[in-house]
Amino acid sequence: MLETIELQIDLGVPQISDKEFSLAIGFFDGLHKGHQTVIQRAIDTSKKLGIAPAVMTFNPHPSHLFASGNGKIGYITPLEEKQRILSDMGIDTLFIVTFDQNLADLTPEEFVVQVLKKLNVRHVTAGFDFTFGAKGKGDMEQMTSLSKGVFGTTSVGKVADGDEKISSTRIRKLLADGDVAKTAALLGRPFRSIGIVVDGDKRGRQLGFPTANMIPSEEVIVPQNGVYAVQFTVDGTRYDGVCNIGVKPTFDHPDEARKTIEVNVFDFEGDLYGKQAIVDWIDHIRPEQKFDSIDMLINQIAEDKETAKKILAKKV
């Protein structure tokens, strides 16, 4: 069971003495293969030292403190999703530090003394380019010297795919391009959106393709508008499906419409309203289009469904 401990600098960091930690530290948005490598190293070290594997992350993303409006990045993995993945990896404790001005103002030395040492950290693992402390001035070399032998450090080298570093920025770009297949390769799992099924215009059934509609939260990112092969999970059961994300230009005025995720779930009949559903994005099929007639849209959706079935049949 993953224990989550929330920390806020102005409220004071508790002195922990009953447990020692091998800590992976970073923002870890996406928990992609690079992050997983860092966290796995922290887990390996925890086993070697016989101490608890832990992760420290920050919330909100630093860009929310420093940037306004458009500069705030959307999350690839919201906190609950991070918790689920870290729990599956076998992490014992997750420290979530509020990223506010008080944290941003700590010098590297203050961060080490007032946060890491108080939490009884015995080993710190981070990526080679991790920086910390006021204005990001501290690096892993400084972390080692500031530890003064109280904890060990491991700096994990670049994890690449092809020649390029696997990074949250790269994944955000791939999602903006609709490349969910490559995203899944870099994440080591499909990109996932979670939401509640809401009422739509009740048009889907008339078209012959009922769709479970979900409105994505503004805090998280979603793939580029278009049609995708997906897996849809509700009440613990996973179904194949075909999804349109967008503003339905055939019907709505695109500037006014709110973006929705709509999934036609294969081999399912029943009521999904109000249920929490998970969409795992498997592959891109085509961009969203404005059709001149409803019949053209219906024919295209039927074809999309067959395409999605073929794609998903290849997946085990």
Ligand SMILES: Cc1cc2nc3c(=O)[nH]c(=O)nc-3n(C[C@H](O)[C@H](O)[C@H](O)COP(=O)(O)O)c2cc1C
């Ligand atoms: C596989 C699939 C592809 C779709 N493609 C488009 C599209 O290209 N353009 C469009 O305007 N609407 C598209 N739609 C959305 C339909 O217009 C929408 O499902 C329908 O309006 C029902 O809306 P409702 O669920 O709010 O009743 C697509 C829906 C599905 C399931």
Ligand SMILES: Nc1ncnc2c1ncn2[C@@H]1O[C@H](COP(=O)(O)OP(=O)(O)O)[C@@H](O)[C@H]1O
């Ligand atoms: N195979 C299915 N795929 C998606 N939704 C389904 C399916 N079968 C039944 N439903 C139900 O029908 C609703 C979608 O029907 P639709 O006519 O598109 O209505 P709405 O416009 O409210 O989304 C879903 O929210 C769900 O409750």
